[in-house]
Amino acid sequence: MIALLEATDRDLLDALSTDPLGALAEHPDVNLRLVPETDTGAGCTVAGGYRHNETPPALLVTASLSRRRQAFTALHEYGHHLQQTNLDLGVALLEHDSDEQLEEASCQVFASRVLLPDSLISSLTPQRGPDATTVAAYYDSSRASRAACCVRAAELLVGGGAVVLYREDGIVDATASTGLIPPARGSNQASTPLVARALSRPGETVEHDQTHIIYSTGTSAPLYGQATWVDGYAVAVLQQDNASWKAFAPTRTAPGTYTGPSKFLTCDVCLQDYIRTDDLCRTCQTPRCPSRHCSCPISARERPCPRCGLTLHKARYTAFDDPTTPCRDCA
Structure with missing residues (x-):
């Protein structure tokens, strides 16, 4: 998707990196609209929507979001526009077994990479992979939303893991992961060891070597976790091994718990x-x-x-x- 813009409209790509909302508001191929949350509809992992049957196609963004989150959502929806109007991208989706999941995931990554290009984050990312303080550094050094910073960091985790954004009450606001099932958005993780420690120490960076994720079916296996605070929210990096903030983080053999089928x-x-x-x-x-x-x-x-x-x-x-x-x- 980025390669497409690099080849066809480099000026637009540069404008999207610096002022996504302004660039899309002036872009003749789409109609950017800020709307109430109830008007965006379902089906997207962000608070927005894409309406291909309008002329020009509409990018819907929830008006109540912060300016940073609006930019991330607008880029996500523009990603849908690229996927559904470019033949090569459309064919790639149709040839995939999970085309809708691929489209959603690629739009998330597209938005985060536009806001946080390699040239910006290369000097901020430790060689062993990002930790929670890295996500905070991404946020402080860019105009990207907290969610965009989480998505970008999750891409770069060595060995996989999850990057999770929590509200101040421990409710999950956003997640991004590779190789680890993240906690459900909207689930309460306040009682998990890492999140409980973070909530008890506002503004501090904390760690826990025996934390876990609460699922509707039980809990995950023990995880290494680090959490810090980013503009009023707690962000955590959770990994089974290869935790970059530890000198030695071997894989655990203890299993998770199972309490029954998920509701x-x-x-x-x-x-x-x-x-x-x-x-x-x-x-x-x-x-x-x-x-x-x-x-x-x-x-x-x-x-x-x-x-x-x-x-x-x-x-x-x-x-x-x-x-x-x-x-x-x-x-």
């Missing part, structure tokens, strides 16, 4: 987490998400629109079972 599920279609209910699909017998998506095979939940020719999910039709009925966009 939370993730929809494969809209990528939203939801609570398991008794509303089961009659065909595949899996709980439906709030948008009534299920786990039926693609052939049972998608069909081409007779007008635009696009193959779309049945939620995009008013009468999916009638093959002559067009999609909602064409109706």
Whole structure:
């Protein structure tokens, strides 16, 4: 995505790095709009939305966000625009088994790399990988949001791990990870050893060698953790090994705990987490998400629109079972 802009519009890429909101507000190919959170819709990992069926396509950004978070969200949504309007990027998505997850992840990384290019962070990143104080240094040295700094740091973790942003009450605000299942956004991690220590020492950098993540099914295996404070929020780096802030951090062999099946599920279609209910699909017998998506095979939940020719999910039709009925966009 960045290579595409480098080849086709280097001036735009430079402008996005310095003033994303200003550059996108003046960009003729898209319409940047600040809207109430209720108008952005579901399906995105940020508080925004992309509407391809408007002319020009709309980038929706929640107006209540901070200026930094608005910039990160706007770039994320512009990433969706690039993915859905460039043939090569679109083909790459279609050829991937998890195309929607790939699109979301790539938009996150795209936004963080535009705001935090290698030229900016190379001197701030320890050779053994970032720690929590590195994330704080990214924030202090750029116009990037805390979430963007977390995404960028997670890319560079040696051996993988998670970078987690917590509100002052220990609730997870944002996560980014490689090779480690992060805590769910909105989950309460205040009782975990590292977060409890950080909350008891506002403004300080703290460490814990036996912390963990709380999941709805139990807890993770023991983790090394370091946390610090970034503009009123706590940010933590959690790793199973290779913790850059320690001279020696070997892999632990102790397992996590398991308390039972998760009450939370993730929809494969809209990528939203939801609570398991008794509303089961009659065909595949899996709980439906709030948008009534299920786990039926693609052939049972998608069909081409007779007008635009696009193959779309049945939620995009008013009468999916009638093959002559067009999609909602064409109706």
